[in-house]
Amino acid sequence: MTMHSVYQRVNNLSAFLSTCLFTLAALITATTFILQPTSEAVSQGSLLSVEHGSIKSRRTGYYGKLHDTVDLNFNVTADLSPIFHWNTKQLFVYITADYEHNSEAKGGRKIIDNTVVIWDRIIRDKESARLNLLNQRPKYPLRDYSKSWDNALPAHYTLHYDVMPYVGILTSGTAGQTTKASNFPTTKKAKAKTW
């Protein structure tokens, strides 16, 4: 390739620079597969426990409708610091409530896999990745799509994490789960008014 003029030299230099930069990014991404621990390794020694409280009727959501929300508090202990290697920019951790509906008795369909996010946090460094939270209240109200909890089977809670790298593929995993399911309290329905 000719390097006759300044423009051509700048052009050639930037072209080869782009190739080298792309190769560097590919190399960094490759190291991520080796350095990043698996979900199983991260879940070792993590604890998540949840206690349900009473059900309250609250106005939540974009339209401010009345929902039956479940009060709860949770404790979480997890060490996510092994996930922080040179290519980790930040972690997004969140706790979900996973439960099933059972409306077969009333002739409805059994709906499986309800997942509601009750808490989340962005973690940017290794020190903050050692979670040790006690008696935390949920960040988002635990409400159901059907606005009531009558048909909900006992729930498990799971701690998830999404790993955001500087260069590479977005990955996710789970870092812990409650060992025993939490029952939803029964609601006492006020008698329907008839006029």
Added chain:
Amino acid sequence: MVNQAEEKIRELFEGTIDFKGQDHVESTIHYWLIITTAVSFVVGLAFQDISYTFKLFFGSSALLALYVVPPWPFLTRNPVTWLPEMPPSHTKKSQ
């Protein structure tokens, strides 16, 4: 006089260098950038800090640009030696 000034400015912006200089520039760019990629990768991996990698890479590339892009005197040391002018040839073919 104005023409001479124009010529000088044009030469400055074109920044032409001779062929030996061009060869030197081409191989320098290749070797320098490959070594820069390798070194910045290894340093970042060893210190587990990705900012080292990119600071080294771009800093080193800026140095390379400074060495290679402007038409330095050491790149114009071997100008092409043209042959002397030939006398004008006969246009008519002799029968």
